Amino acid sequence: MDVNNTLLTGVKPNQDGSRAATLRTRRGEVQLPTFMPDGTRGVVKSLTAEQVAGTGVQVVLANTYHLHLQPGEATVKKLGGLHGFGKWQGPILTDSGGFQVFSLSKLRKITEEGVTFKHPVTGEMRLITPESSMQIQLELGSDMIVAFDHLTGLDETEGGKTLEAFERTHRWLERCVTEFKRLTADMPASERPILFGVVQGGLDLELRRKSLELVQGSDVGGIAIGGLSVGETKEEMYRVLEFLSPLYDNSARPRFLLGVGDPPDIRYAIEHGIDMLDCVLPTRNARHATVWVEGDEKIHLTNAKFTEDTEVIDPGCDCYTCANGYSRGFLRHQFKVGEPLAGSLCSIHNLRYLTRICEEYRS
């Protein structure tokens, strides 16, 4: 696929196993590696698009499942698509909705057609299929979209469930590719979103190998690694990432690890060939007063020892919050009285922390 082969330019391998590159999307270039915060409801929680951009973040992720349920992709489209909606002007990546359907919906039924689940608010039954996931993501106006896959939990490895999910994921991938081609047939190549296929296989290395081969052999613009950071140990996750790293082909396609945001994991993944990562961790931690400081240490700002601490979160940090001198004592107070500004300021700090990690691999 010609277009897909020109998505990555300036690929430079580093000694540590990482690589720097530039990803071309229909909404501008992205410097890789890159960390993408989750804008679950269409915006990164409590931050303006301008505040997010100020952290150096280049891509924001939005959740197909949540936006499909509320306000619905038709409404988002009428309000200008995701970019007109939340005013983030850089590239946006949407997930497939698969992860949320499997992790949040208690009443769900998986058939070859797709997944039927109960709407958590209205109670009506909804069906998401590989085809409708493609349709929803395109309707939302996403620049990078993810194939709808069958995710299995770590507790579902008995009775060949991992194999069954693996096989279904690949049948569904073919349906996603077909539907994606149909939906984008009239678009000039430069205006097409990038479709990521998802590698599954749980902790079974042979299934992972086959899955990667199948995804790399498909007509997709990006390779996503799914089914990790779902409850397994770090060692188990690292083993899969290490196993996959020599198996990536030389096609100019970005590699996206879903749902990973802890600094040591980000470093490990990037040094094993990953280009893109997303996670709710930096913003969720921030809202709970937990911030990273140099050396990947976590500090909890509600701790009483910070009551009169005049120091910024991290004296070496160049984020808006630290550069403007907001003290740990001030932030502690605002958290203690339930003032949401504290969570916003700490979200900015944590996003800058992760973005700076990525920037180190680019230079």
Add this chain to the structure above:
Amino acid sequence: MDVNNTLLTGVKPNQDGSRAATLRTRRGEVQLPTFMPDGTRGVVKSLTAEQVAGTGVQVVLANTYHLHLQPGEATVKKLGGLHGFGKWQGPILTDSGGFQVFSLSKLRKITEEGVTFKHPVTGEMRLITPESSMQIQLELGSDMIVAFDHLTGLDETEGGKTLEAFERTHRWLERCVTEFKRLTADMPASERPILFGVVQGGLDLELRRKSLELVQGSDVGGIAIGGLSVGETKEEMYRVLEFLSPLYDNSARPRFLLGVGDPPDIRYAIEHGIDMLDCVLPTRNARHATVWVEGDEKIHLTNAKFTEDTEVIDPGCDCYTCANGYSRGFLRHQFKVGEPLAGSLCSIHNLRYLTRICEEYRS
């Protein structure tokens, strides 16, 4: 008092009864008339100081009562005073704590010494006196401070209570002035905060006249009108403001109406000689999805009719939120899913709305 007589410069009366002027504070000039948002806990809720400044707001108010209880003025001072704490670099005005002691504390006892009340969190008994109110406000680092007064509710007019409160307020004012002079004796005149005396008297016009005379005869830098917007009708409030308007003397002192923030009331007050106003209304309304649009109309953004509304809050508005094109449909969605960004964006809009009203009287 020489210093007080040079606080206001460029006083220009308008045809409509309002006046434009420049107020000199130790932290820069303020263009009058001006609306001051409430930063109850040391910051305007959910907004950075930069976002507040972007609305054109020049002065932020902080609540002495709340900050005294948590984290305490000693902690605020160690964290750099209110300016170092919340990073607002313009002038800050603190109230006396009196209003909250009277309105929020159920267990309170008023003596000539001061007011004893129960700490709402620790349960210990606390005493605030005219002297300690001055000390707390100076310790917080405020640029404009308010005398500690005896406020009576509208339901407490029986048995001479309004008269009793009126008389105590003026005895307390003298104690405030004495303590203020003691505390600021070593400061160069240009570094002294401005002390506002408070006019009380409920809805009793004769008491209001005497109270204003006493305050204007005191050695204070500003005149505050208290005890309004506490549950009386608009007509009752307007009657007091109209009654007072010809009674202000010609001293170069600003007139501050406490706790008024509804646009028609702001216009009425300004056109009856008021220079400064504060209220929680614009930010509290905003957090509850209520915003002002041209003509002082209120719209409730959670209304279903805004679901697919691509229009900004007010097409004629120049606030950050409207200028950046955030649609009513987007804001409605964010309110419906509990995303705090919606309240922040609407707070910006409402503060800009009130500030623009003030600006119209300045030109």
